[in-house]
Amino acid sequence: MAYSATTRIESLAAGGAGVARVDGLVVFVPRTAPGDLAEITFVKRQRLGQGRLVRVVESSELRVPPRCGHYLPDACGGCQLQHVEYAAQLTAKQQIIRDAFSRIARRPVEVPAVTPSPASWEYRNKLTLAMRREDDGWVMGLHRWDDVDRIFQLEECPITDPGVLAGWRDIMAAADVLPEAEALRGSVRLLGNTMAFAVEGGSAWLGMREFVRRCPSLGVIRWTDAAGALHVVVDHAEGERPAASFEQVNPRVAEALHASVVLHVMAFAPATVVDGYSGAGEVALALAARRVRVTAIELDREAATHAARALAPPSIAVCGRVEELLPRALPADVVILNPPRTGVDAAVCATLERSPPLAIVYVSCNPATLARDVTRLPAFRVESVLPFDMFPQTTHVETVCVLVPQES
Numbered sequence: 001m002a003y004s005a006t007t008r009i010e011s012l013a014a015g016g017a018g019v020a021r022v023d024g025l026v027v028f029v030p031r032t033a034p035g036d037l038a039e040i041t042f043v044k045r046q047r048l049g050q051g052r053l054v055r056v057v058e059s060s061e062l063r064v065p066p067r068c069g070h071y072l073p074d075a076c077g078g079c080q081l082q083h084v085e086y087a088a089q090l091t092a093k094q095q096i097i098r099d100a101f102s103r104i105a106r107r108p109v110e111v112p113a114v115t116p117s118p119a120s121w122e123y124r125n126k127l128t129l130a131m132r133r134e135d136d137g138w139v140m141g142l143h144r145w146d147d148v149d150r151i152f153q154l155e156e157c158p159i160t161d162p163g164v165l166a167g168w169r170d171i172m173a174a175a176d177v178l179p180e181a182e183a184l185r186g187s188v189r190l191l192g193n194t195m196a197f198a199v200e201g202g203s204a205w206l207g208m209r210e211f212v213r214r215c216p217s218l219g220v221i222r223w224t225d226a227a228g229a230l231h232v233v234v235d236h237a238e239g240e241r242p243a244a245s246f247e248q249v250n251p252r253v254a255e256a257l258h259a260s261v262v263l264h265v266m267a268f269a270p271a272t273v274v275d276g277y278s279g280a281g282e283v284a285l286a287l288a289a290r291r292v293r294v295t296a297i298e299l300d301r302e303a304a305t306h307a308a309r310a311l312a313p314p315s316i317a318v319c320g321r322v323e324e325l326l327p328r329a330l331p332a333d334v335v336i337l338n339p340p341r342t343g344v345d346a347a348v349c350a351t352l353e354r355s356p357p358l359a360i361v362y363v364s365c366n367p368a369t370l371a372r373d374v375t376r377l378p379a380f381r382v383e384s385v386l387p388f389d390m391f392p393q394t395t396h397v398e399t400v401c402v403l404v405p406q407e408s
Helices: 086-105 162-173 208-214 251-266 282-288 301-310 322-329 346-354 367-375
Strands: 002-008 018-022 025-029 037-045 048-058 126-134 137-143 151-153 183-191 194-200 218-224 230-235 272-276 293-298 316-319 334-337 359-364 380-388 398-405
Touching (some): 002 018, 002 048, 018 037, 025 037, 086 367, 126 162, 137 162, 162 183, 162 194, 162 218, 208 218, 251 334, 272 322, 282 293, 282 301, 293 301, 293 322, 322 346, 367 398
Parallel strands (some): 025 048, 194 218, 272 334, 334 359
Antiparallel strands (some): 002 037, 037 048, 126 137, 137 151, 183 194, 218 230, 359 398, 380 398
16 A cells, blocks of 8 residues: 655665655655655655655755766666765765674774765766667667566766766667677776777577677677686776676775775784685785785686786685685685675675784775675774765765774
């Protein structure tokens, strides 16, 4: 049963929805801003309400016009906060981290202001699109937040580097010679001075040579077919990072984040460090240059190989799961954890409880899983947290959390 109400929006929740209270019921309303007086409809789900905005009766001072033409008409799910001024976005993310530690970890912590991104627009060096063949051709775009099974044709993305968008437009123009499939997934990213395109899906690519001819801007083209086999179609990225490995999408904030991690690690004057989920090894290389013996652990084989080639003995890079390789890499003075949004495996925390280092420097892109993992480390206390706005216009936030043994 649906209800309706006119209510004041109090704050922003972790997913970006505004938080309102209707007769004591907490209701989450996407696309609202703190301070809005909003007419909403909502349904009750257990002890919470899920709402939809009907109209803004009285606009908050924090509300701004969204810059992207897809944000409201197409309910684009890529961004959640374009309708909120940037300073208020940073304040909301600070509160999201604070709430995660208080409610999930049961450890209230002092959270400083979020370090802003130097650019709040055109910062993304990578764009991933869903690609679906329809009767009149390919649709290449993003999913709607209110219907994740639907995608819309992308025309613009103002948080993405214009060069990446130009690369995508070349691909869209050559869509008729993409791999044969009903649906594909593709990404374009800047790789140093090279543009890289990775496409997944399809069992055959008869138009491969024609696609390469029509997309000369792409210095790297990789195709992972439906069976999971990787085909390197073009690779002119010698000396660059591995094209398939994870990389932060905001290079300027990533640089500041990595510098912060190195600074926090070196504060403990370590002789040995384990860098878990190390990627292509930027932090490991920076520490090794400071005469620290680093063991870098990374599941992605290409990234691990890149790091292994770059690291000089006695530092090493190994390929595998952190939960499996960490016990062999310990003891160490400091352990770095930089997992995906799902956080670390519980076995990682159990290992660190048995063989505690001087410090854990945990880099998180999800305050909820960070807080959960902190609860799995009762022998450690939170010494500091430092948030970075890697993803302006979204609710995502990067946090560097330093944990030290309780008795220290």
